[in-house]
Amino acid sequence: MRKHRRLTFRHIGxxxxxxxxxxxxxxxxxxxxxxxxRLVTEEPLAPGSCYDMRLEIPVREDHTRSVDITAICQWSKKDAKNVRFEQGFKLDRPSAAFTELVTSMSVSFNRSLLGRARLS
Incomplete structure (x- = not known):
């Protein structure tokens, strides 16, 4: 069972x-x-390995915000079309910047859902 709710990025960039x-x-x-x-890549990454990553989050049209994290690859598999690879990563100690990012995205996501519900 999942410990945390996942936010997907189909419409926010x-x-x-x-x-x-x-x-x-x-x-x-x-x-x-x-x-x-969860990350999609061209090549598989090694489960059990630790990776130092920089997330580039779109803020405005020509501006991004960088958030640095260190994550451990938990699993890796080919996608349904067998073209790319999906990997799941765990953060043992998320940075304050990562926690703030997920919290702000969650608030924005919930507001978006509320707005759609009111239009229905």
Whole structure:
């Protein structure tokens, strides 16, 4: 059973992830929770390995906000189309910036749901 609610990014923009140490692109975030995130990549990553990542969150049209995290890969599998790989990552000690990010996204997501419910 999940410990934290996941937020998906179908309508709020793409969060790109790079290797914090080398600057190389790693992939794109599919969803995030207080406990971790799911990432899609071109190549598989090793379960059990620790990765230093930089999340690039779109704030405005030409501006992003960076959040640095260290996460442990929990699992890796090919996607349904067998083109890319999905990985699940766990954050043992999320940074204050990551916690703030997820909290603010959760508030925005809930407001969006309330707005849609009122229109119905």
């Amino acid at each position: 793409q969060i790109n992830v790079t290797n914090r140490l080398s600057g190389d692109p790693m992939g794109v975030v599919l969803d995030v929770s207080m406990g971790g995130l």
